Amino acid sequence: MSLIDISGNLLYVAFVAYLMATLLFGGSIKQANATGKNIDKWGKLAIGVTIIGFLSQLGYFITRWIYTGHAPVSNMFEFTTAFGMFIVGAFILIYFIYRLTALGLVALPIALLIIAYAAMFPNEVSPLVPSLQSHWLTIHVITAALGQSILAISAVAGLIYLLKVVDLTKPSKQRFWLEAVMYSLVVVIGFVAVTSTFNAMDYESSYTYIDKEGAPHKIIYNLPPIFGMHEYEAIEEHGMSPIVEMPALINAKKLTTVVWSFIVGSILYVLIRLIARRRISAIFQPLVKRVNLQLLDEIGYRSVLIGFPLFSLGALIFAMIWAQIAWSRFWGWDPKEVWALITWLFYAAFLHLRLSKGWEGRKSAWLALIGFGIILFNLIAVNLILAGLHSYA
Amino acid sequence: MEKIICACGHSNPYGTKLCEKCGRPLTEEEKQNKVVDMRYDGMAIRSKTYNKSIIDKIWNFFSSVKVGIALIIITLIAASIGTLLPQEFYVKASDMEKGAYYEDVYGVFGKIYYALGLSDLYSSWWFQILVGMLAVSIIVASLDRGIPLHKSLKNQRVKRHESFMKRQRIVAEGQVTAGTEETLDKVAQKMTEMKYAVRRDGSALLAEKGRFSRYGPYINHVGLIIFLGGVMLRLLPGFYVDESIWVREGETRAIPSMDGYFIENRDFILETHDNEPQGEQVKQGVNVVAKNFQTDVTLYKQPEDALPGDTENLEKVKDYSIRVNHPLKEDGFALYQMDYRLNELKQMNFELVHKTTEESLGKVEIDLTNPKKEYDLGNGSSVQILVYTPDFDGFENGEPRTKTSVPNNPAFLFKMTTPETPEGEVSFVEIMQPPLEPLGENQYRMKFAEAEMRDMSGITVRKDKTIPIIFIGGAIFMLGVVIGSYWNHRRLWLQVEPDGRVLMAAHVNKNMFSMKKDLDAVTAFAALPSYKDQLEKDEDSEESANGSIKEKEGDNT
Numbered sequence: 001m002s003l004i005d006i007s008g009n010l011l012y013v014a015f016v017a018y019l020m021a022t023l024l025f026g027g028s029i030k031q032a033n034a035t036g037k038n039i040d041k042w043g044k045l046a047i048g049v050t051i052i053g054f055l056s057q058l059g060y061f062i063t064r065w066i067y068t069g070h071a072p073v074s075n076m077f078e079f080t081t082a083f084g085m086f087i088v089g090a091f092i093l094i095y096f097i098y099r100l101t102a103l104g105l106v107a108l109p110i111a112l113l114i115i116a117y118a119a120m121f122p123n124e125v126s127p128l129v130p131s132l133q134s135h136w137l138t139i140h141v142i143t144a145a146l147g148q149s150i151l152a153i154s155a156v157a158g159l160i161y162l163l164k165v166v167d168l169t170k171p172s173k174q175r176f177w178l179e180a181v182m183y184s185l186v187v188v189i190g191f192v193a194v195t196s197t198f199n200a201m202d203y204e205s206s207y208t209y210i211d212k213e214g215a216p217h218k219i220i221y222n223l224p225p226i227f228g229m230h231e232y233e234a235i236e237e238h239g240m241s242p243i244v245e246m247p248a249l250i251n252a253k254k255l256t257t258v259v260w261s262f263i264v265g266s267i268l269y270v271l272i273r274l275i276a277r278r279r280i281s282a283i284f285q286p287l288v289k290r291v292n293l294q295l296l297d298e299i300g301y302r303s304v305l306i307g308f309p310l311f312s313l314g315a316l317i318f319a320m321i322w323a324q325i326a327w328s329r330f331w332g333w334d335p336k337e338v339w340a341l342i343t344w345l346f347y348a349a350f351l352h353l354r355l356s357k358g359w360e361g362r363k364s365a366w367l368a369l370i371g372f373g374i375i376l377f378n379l380i381a382v383n384l385i386l387a388g389l390h391s392y393a
Numbered sequence: 394m395e396k397i398i399c400a401c402g403h404s405n406p407y408g409t410k411l412c413e414k415c416g417r418p419l420t421e422e423e424k425q426n427k428v429v430d431m432r433y434d435g436m437a438i439r440s441k442t443y444n445k446s447i448i449d450k451i452w453n454f455f456s457s458v459k460v461g462i463a464l465i466i467i468t469l470i471a472a473s474i475g476t477l478l479p480q481e482f483y484v485k486a487s488d489m490e491k492g493a494y495y496e497d498v499y500g501v502f503g504k505i506y507y508a509l510g511l512s513d514l515y516s517s518w519w520f521q522i523l524v525g526m527l528a529v530s531i532i533v534a535s536l537d538r539g540i541p542l543h544k545s546l547k548n549q550r551v552k553r554h555e556s557f558m559k560r561q562r563i564v565a566e567g568q569v570t571a572g573t574e575e576t577l578d579k580v581a582q583k584m585t586e587m588k589y590a591v592r593r594d595g596s597a598l599l600a601e602k603g604r605f606s607r608y609g610p611y612i613n614h615v616g617l618i619i620f621l622g623g624v625m626l627r628l629l630p631g632f633y634v635d636e637s638i639w640v641r642e643g644e645t646r647a648i649p650s651m652d653g654y655f656i657e658n659r660d661f662i663l664e665t666h667d668n669e670p671q672g673e674q675v676k677q678g679v680n681v682v683a684k685n686f687q688t689d690v691t692l693y694k695q696p697e698d699a700l701p702g703d704t705e706n707l708e709k710v711k712d713y714s715i716r717v718n719h720p721l722k723e724d725g726f727a728l729y730q731m732d733y734r735l736n737e738l739k740q741m742n743f744e745l746v747h748k749t750t751e752e753s754l755g756k757v758e759i760d761l762t763n764p765k766k767e768y769d770l771g772n773g774s775s776v777q778i779l780v781y782t783p784d785f786d787g788f789e790n791g792e793p794r795t796k797t798s799v800p801n802n803p804a805f806l807f808k809m810t811t812p813e814t815p816e817g818e819v820s821f822v823e824i825m826q827p828p829l830e831p832l833g834e835n836q837y838r839m840k841f842a843e844a845e846m847r848d849m850s851g852i853t854v855r856k857d858k859t860i861p862i863i864f865i866g867g868a869i870f871m872l873g874v875v876i877g878s879y880w881n882h883r884r885l886w887l888q889v890e891p892d893g894r895v896l897m898a899a900h901v902n903k904n905m906f907s908m909k910k911d912l913d914a915v916t917a918f919a920a921l922p923s924y925k926d927q928l929e930k931d932e933d934s935e936e937s938a939n940g941s942i943k944e945k946e947g948d949n950t
Contacts, residue, residue: 126668127666127668127684129683130684130685130686130716130717130718131717133717133718136718249498249499294929298906301903302904308874309871309874309875317867317871324857324860325720326717326718328635328720328727329635329855330860330863332482333475333515335476338475339476341472342472345465345466345468345469348465349462349466353462356432356458
C-alpha cells in the first residue's frame with residue numbers, strides 16, 4: 001500500500017470516527033436528560049472517539065504532505081478537508097476549556113458535512129504552479145484556516161443558543177431563518193448525495209459550447225444536464241438533454257450542480273418533515289434544552305476572540321507578505337482578498353457591537369451565524385463563481 | 394463647566410459617572426442602576442459630556458461607536474459590490490474599449506456597472522472618503538475613550554465606597570470567620586499565587602491582573618492608523634514605483650525609474666511538470682502545468698561619472714535568476730518575473746535571387762527590432778527597405794499599416810538593386826504570402842531563407858518605500874489585537890468594615906467564566922462569604938433578563 005493510499009484510508013477512519021462521536025455526543029445528552037447520570041462516561045467516550053478521529057485525520061494530512069511534498073492545502077479538496085479537520089481541532093480546544101458536550105453535537109456534523117463536501121472535488125495529487133511554490137503557502141493557508149475554524153465554533157455555539165431560545169411553537173422571523181439554516185445544511189447533504197451517486201455511476205455527458213469571448217470549448221457534465229451551455233452541441237449525451245440554454249455569462253454546468261443539489265436537498269427535507277412531523281429545528285431542540293445559555297454566549301464570544309487575531313494574521317497579514325513576494329504588490333483587490341477583508345470587517349463590527357452596544361445572547365448568536373456564512377461564501381462562491389487569482393480549483 | 398464634588402471630598406471633572414477616588418456613583422442614572430457601567434471605569438468621556446459647538450458635534454459624531462460600526466458595515470458592503478464583476482485592472486482591454494468590453498461580455502448589467510464607476514470602485518473618490526472617515530473615527534474614538542481610561546487605571550485607589558462595591562457585577566457580603574488581618578493576608582496570599590498584583594490600604598485590598606489588556610484595542614487602533622498612513626504615503630512622489638518592461642533574450646535595456654541600471658535578459662526558461670494529466674486537469678483541458686517561469690538576468694550599473702544613455706562601460710552588479718516568488722532585489726527596488734512571450738521573431742534572413750535561374754546574389758539578415766535602411770551585398774547589388782511594418786495589418790490608402798510594434802507578422806517593401814536592374818525593383822514581402830510587385834514584373838525576388846526566434850520576459854519593476862511603515866503598522870495592530878483578545882483585566886476589591894463585615898466585589902472586562910474560577914479558589918481558601926453574580930440570568934429566562942438590564946455589563950473596554 002503506498003503512502004497516498006494510507007493517507008486516503010486514514011481520512012475514511014476519521015470520517016467514521018466523527019460520525020460515531022456525533023452519535024455518542026447525542027447519547028450523552030440523552031442520558032443526561034433522562035437520568036442525569038452517566039454523563040461523564042458517555043461524554044468521555046464521545047470526546048475520546050473525536051480525538052481518535054482527529055489524530056487519524058492528522059495522519060491523513062501528514063502522510064499526504066510527505067507524499068506530495070507540499071502542505072496539502074493547495075486545491076479545493078485539500079483545503080476544504082483541512083478546514084474540516086481544523087474545525088474538529090478547534091472544537092476539541094474549546095471543549096477542554098468549557099466541557100460542553102452539546103457543542104460536539106453540532107460541531108462534528110458541520111465538520112462531517114464540510115469533509116463530505118470536500119470529497120466531491122477531485123482528490124488526485126496535482127503539481128503546484130509556480131506562484132504556489134513557496135513556504136508561505138503553508139504558513140498563510142494554515143493560519144487563515146485555523147482562524148476561520150475557531151470562528152466557526154462561535155457559529156456552532158450560536159446555532160445551539162438559537163435552537164434553545166427560539167420559540168418554535170409560534171411563527172416568527174427567527175423561527176423561519178433558523179429553519180432556513182437547517183434547510184441549507186440539508187441542501188449540502190443533497191449536493192453530496194447527488195454528486196456521489198452519479199460519480200459512482202461514472203456519469204458523463206459531453207458538449208461543445210461557445211464562451212463569452214466567442215471561443216469554442218468542450219465541457220463534460222458529471223450530472224445529467226438541466227441547463228445547457230451557450231450554443232451547446234452534444235458530443236456524447238446520456239439520459240437527458242439540457243432543458244434550457246444559458247447565455248455565455250452563466251456557467252450552465254455549475255448551475256446544473258446547484259439546481260440538482262437544491263432538488264435533492266428539498267426532497268430530503270420534505271421527507272424528514274413528513275417522517276418526523278416537525279421542523280428540523282424542533283428535532284434538535286430537546287437535545288439542547290439543558291445547556292447553559294450564558295456559557296454558550298461566552299463560548300461564542302470567546303471563540304471570536306481567539307479566532308479573530310489568528311484570522312487577521314493568516315488571512316490578511318501573511319497573505320499580504322506573500323502577495324508582495326509573489327505578485328509584487330501586497331494588496332490587489334482580488335475577489336478572494338476582498339472577501340477576506342469583508343470577513344475581517346464583519347468580525348470587527350461584531351466585536352464593537354458586543355463591546356459597546358451590548359449585543360449579546362440572541363443577536364450575537366445570529367451575527368456568529370452570518371459570519372460563518374461569509375466564511376463559507378469566501379470558500380465556496382468566491383472560488384467557484386467569482387474568478388480571480390485564487391481560483392486554483 | 395463646574396467640577397463635581399463627591400461626598401468623599403474629591404473633586405471630579407464634569408461628566409464623571411463614578412467618583413475617581415472612591416467610586417461612588419455621581420449621576421442619577423448610575424445611582425439607579427443595580428450594576429454600574431464599568432466601561433472606561435466611569436470616567437468623564439468628552440463625547441458624552443459636551444455637545445454644544447460644531448467641533449463638539451463633529452467630535453461626537455466620529456467618536457460614536459455606532460457611527461464607527463455603520464462605517465465598517467458600509468465599507469464592507471461597498472467592497473463586496475466591487476467583486477461582482479472583475480475590476481478594470483483585471484480586464485484585458487485598452488482604456489478606450491473597456492466600456493464596450495463590459496457591455497459586450499456582461500450585457501446591460503455590465504453597462505450599468507461600468508457607467509456607475511463600480512468597475513473601478515476601489516480607487517473611486519467615495520470609497521477612499523469612506524476609508525478616510527473610518528480612519529478619523531478610529532482616531533477620535535480612541536482619543537475620546539483611551540485617555541480617560543488610562544488616567545483612571547493609573548490612579549486607582551484601593552479603598553472604594555460601599556455603594557461602588559455593591560454595584561459591581563460580582564458581590565459578596567458577610568461576616569468573616571477568622572480575624573480581619575488573617576483574612577486579608579490569606580486573600581493576598583492566594584491572589585499573589587494566582588499572579589495578581591495585590592495592594593493594601595488599611596483594611597482594604599485590591600488585587601489586579603492583566604491591566605495592560607485594557608490597552609489592547611487602543612494599540613491595535615494605533616497600528617491601523619500607521620498602516621493607513623503608510624498606504625497614503627504612496628501618493629507622495631519617490632515613495633512608490635510601479636513599472637514594467639519587456640526584455641528580449643540577448644537584449645540589454647535601461648530599467649525604467651531605476652536610474653543608471655540596466656538589465657540583460659540572458660535566457661528565459663519555461664519548465665512544465667511532466668505529470669500525467671488526470672482528473673480536474675483533464676476536465677479543464679489543461680495539458681501541462683507550469684512548473685517554473687525564470688529569467689536569467691545580469692544587472693548592470695553605469696559608472697558614477699557616466700553620461701545618461703551611455704551604455705558602454707557598464708559595470709556588472711550581479712547575475713540572478715528571477716523566478717516567481719523570488720524577485721531580484723537591489724537598491725530598494727525589486728524586479729519580478731510577471732509575464733513572458735515565447736518564440737517571438739528575432740531575425741529574418743532572405744536571399745536575393747534571380748526569379749528564373751534561382752541564382753543567389755547574397756544574403757540579407759534583418760534584425761526585426763532594429764532593421765537597417767540598406768544592405769549592401771558587395772557585388773554591386775543592394776537591398777533597401779523602403780517600408781517595414783512589424784505587425785502588418787493590411788493597407789490603408791495604399792500604405793501598409795502595422796497593428797503593433799511587436800514583430801508578430803513582419804512585412805517589408807524592398808527595393809532591390811542589381812547590376813542588371815540598376816533602376817531597382819520594388820517588391821512587397823509578407824510572411825507566408827507570395828510577394829506583391831506593385832510596379833510591374835520583377836526579374837529578382839527576395840527568397841525567404843530562415844527566421845530566428847527568441848523569448849521575451851515581462852519584468853515588473855517595483856519600489857515601495859512604504860512597506861516598512863505598513864509592516865510596522867500591521868505588527869502593532871497584531872500586538873494590540875492579541876493583547877486585547879488573549880488577556881483580560883481582572884480586579885477584586887475586598888474590604889473588612891470595622892463591624893467585622895466583609896465586603897467583596899470583582900470586575901473583569903471579558904471572560905467572566907475564568908474570573909469565577911479564580912473567585913471560587915480564593916473564596917474557598919480564605920473562607921469568604923459566597924459571591925453572587927448580579928447579572929446571572931435564571932435558566933431559560935433569557936428574554937426577561939434581556940429586557941430588564943439596559944446597559945449590559947460583562948464585556949467592556
